[in-house]
Amino acid sequence: MKTTKKASASLLLAALTIGILGIDASAVTAVSKPTKVAVVTTPTTATITWTAFAKGKVTGVKIVASAGSQKITKTASATAKSFRFTGLRQNTSYAFSVYGMKGTRASAAVVVRAKTKVLMFENSIFFGQPDDMMIGEADQKLFALPAGGDVFFGTTTPTVCEIVNGNYLKAIAIGDCVVVASSPGDAQYAAAPNETRNVSITIPIDSLEKTLLWSEEFDGAAGAGPSTDNWVIETGDGCGLPPGCGWGNQESQSYAACAIKQDGNGIMTITASTKLAEPNCTFNHRNWTSGKFTTQGKKHFTYGYFEAKMKMPVGGGTWPAFWTLGSNIGTVPWPRSGELDIMEYAGNNPTRSTSAAHYQNNLGFHEYKSGGHNHTAALSNDFHTYGMLWLPNEVTFTFNGKTTFVLKKSQTGLANWPFGPSSTGVTPKMYLILNLAMGGTYGGKIASGYGKAMFDIDYVRYYSVSGYGSAPTTD
Numbered sequence: 081m082k083t084t085k086k087a088s089a090s091l092l093l094a095a096l097t098i099g100i101l102g103i104d105a106s107a108v109t110a111v112s113k114p115t116k117v118a119v120v121t122t123p124t125t126a127t128i129t130w131t132a133f134a135k136g137k138v139t140g141v142k143i144v145a146s147a148g149s150q151k152i153t154k155t156a157s158a159t160a161k162s163f164r165f166t167g168l169r170q171n172t173s174y175a176f177s178v179y180g181m182k183g184t185r186a187s188a189a190v191v192v193r194a195k196t197k198v199l200m201f202e203n204s205i206f207f208g209q210p211d212d213m214m215i216g217e218a219d220q221k222l223f224a225l226p227a228g229g230d231v232f233f234g235t236t237t238p239t240v241c242e243i244v245n246g247n248y249l250k251a252i253a254i255g256d257c258v259v260v261a262s263s264p265g266d267a268q269y270a271a272a273p274n275e276t277r278n279v280s281i282t283i284p285i286d287s288l289e290k291t292l293l294w295s296e297e298f299d300g301a302a303g304a305g306p307s308t309d310n311w312v313i314e315t316g317d318g319c320g321l322p323p324g325c326g327w328g329n330q331e332s333q334s335y336a337a338c339a340i341k342q343d344g345n346g347i348m349t350i351t352a353s354t355k356l357a358e359p360n361c362t363f364n365h366r367n368w369t370s371g372k373f374t375t376q377g378k379k380h381f382t383y384g385y386f387e388a389k390m391k392m393p394v395g396g397g398t399w400p401a402f403w404t405l406g407s408n409i410g411t412v413p414w415p416r417s418g419e420l421d422i423m424e425y426a427g428n429n430p431t432r433s434t435s436a437a438h439y440q441n442n443l444g445f446h447e448y449k450s451g452g453h454n455h456t457a458a459l460s461n462d463f464h465t466y467g468m469l470w471l472p473n474e475v476t477f478t479f480n481g482k483t484t485f486v487l488k489k490s491q492t493g494l495a496n497w498p499f500g501p502s503s504t505g506v507t508p509k510m511y512l513i514l515n516l517a518m519g520g521t522y523g524g525k526i527a528s529g530y531g532k533a534m535f536d537i538d539y540v541r542y543y544s545v546s547g548y549g550s551a552p553t554t555d
Contacts, residue, residue: 111187112137114178119192123170123199128192129162130178142179142186147172155181171198200265203227203272207261210249212280212486213241216287219248224261228269234260240281251281254546256473256490280474280488285467286481290385290543294552297539302344305337306373313337314372314515317364331399331520336363339371339516350516350535352398357531368526372515377554380407380509381542384549386422387467387478388514389538392459397526398427399517400535402466406498407509407555416440418498420475420510421450423466427533428524430458433466435477435485439498449492451477451485463538470510471548472500509553512540 114130121127128143141156143163156163168174173195180187207224222243224231233243241257244250249259257279263272296310305313317334318325326332338361339351352370355362362369381404388402401424406417419438426432436450455464467478474488489497501507516535519526543549 111182111185112180113187114141114180114190117176117178117190117192119176119194121168121174121194121196123197124166124168126165126168126174126176126194126196127162128165128176128178130190132161133158133180138180138182138187140181142181144177144179144189145174146177147174168196170196172196198267200270201228201268203229203263203265203269205231205261205263205272205275207275207277209277210259210279212282213249213251213257214483215251215253215281215283217251219244219250222247222249222259222261224275226263226265226269226272229263229266229272231261231263234262236260236276241279249279253281254283254471255281256488257281278488278490280486282469282474282476282483282486284481285385285469285476285478285483288385288469288543288545290545291549293384293542293544293549294379295539295541297346298342298348298537299346300342300344302342304342305340306342306348308378310375310378311373312376312378313340314374315363317366326520327517329517329520329522331523332366332397332518332526333368333370333516334363334366335372335515336361336369337371338363339369340373346538348514348537350400350514350537351532352393352516352518352535353532368518370516370518372513374511374513375552376405376407376511378511379552380511380555381552382507382509382550383470383472383544385467385469385543385545386512386541387465387543388422388540389463389465390423391461391463391536391538392425392430392433393427393516393533393535394430394458394460395527395530395533396428397519397523397530398425398533398535399520399523400425401513401515401517402540403513404468404510405513407511414438415446415448416496416498418508418510420468420470420499422468422477424522425459426523427460427527430460431455433459433479435468437475437487437499439492439494440496442493442495447492449487451487453479453484455479463536469545470499473497475499509555514540 116131118129138158143154145152145165175193177189177191205226236258240253240255242250259277261275265271315335318327342348350371403421409417415438421436424434432454434452436448438448441447469476477485
């Protein structure tokens, strides 16, 4: 009983003392501490986060940032879960203290430490465009320069190309090679955005693994026209009404079957002549008569390698051509149907031939891209081969087996490239054309006193290449 009386007396004395001194009885209850305190920094800021306090546990939150003699004190509401300091010193270690507050009372501090980041300069990479490559060529040295730090090269197409010795590009297979230049930066520069470049990998035409699918050797009798199994002859001047359309290019000839004859020794000759020079082969009202024959409705092709061996005519104003048109031209108007000119030649420029692709651009207008070959002698002196490798996303034109011009879909910016699969996956088809025009926008002025020109064709052949190309169809 004595012990109990003494304890009761002590409690009574404490209560009287608290009352006399004016101390709040609630002060004996500890203020809730913040939990799960974390910090994230930048060069000049720090964001402090914590778990929200239960309702009524605190009346506010105090946050203090300290670094040496620098001390910043801030407060936040009772419901706050974060606070962001600004204007901090970069690359500096700070102690961040967080207190729960209830009135003037504070909880024990929860301290987290972090260092502000180093202010980095923005980084970028200058990456020179690599050249397109052929399989078997020497590895190509890549050049790229970041604003800061080192640069590294990689590829996202390892089956087509690879990076060797750090900065050399090696061609492995036909296709589009994607090269990536990257830089992680350094102590002063941030990591740079990656830069990518596309490189077309092809193979020398002479070394292609080709499979012959179709050919026309022109081995018929002397005086015979082209085989009706493979060819149809076009006649007229493009519209059939005086004064004539000139095939849309201001050409001077009409076409007739009599201008297309085999010589009996494996050569097909298209002869362009005036009425005076060849009175037995005329058509319509035009002064010039010539020949044009196509595989439309007979042989239609998709992808592969096309080649013809030909000798150009002599004389200013001649305009022979070996070319293709989209087989859908009857329902899809030119130029949207597409045109590929494997070879065009103007007798006024006797050492040069050109190749081109015609299409409709994204604004709906005709556009074309072309390239040419300059020979050391007149192309009418001898036979030469003119070819085209047609793949879904690029077309390569050749002269005597050497590449003269490459056009990639990516170079045109086309949403609808007519020489590859459509948006619905339909593969394109094209048919072949051989003709000899006179004058016009490409052939130019016809030589004065000129009366006859001959365009000789030894053969036309079509091959599949690396799985691209198939037997021609009739539609």
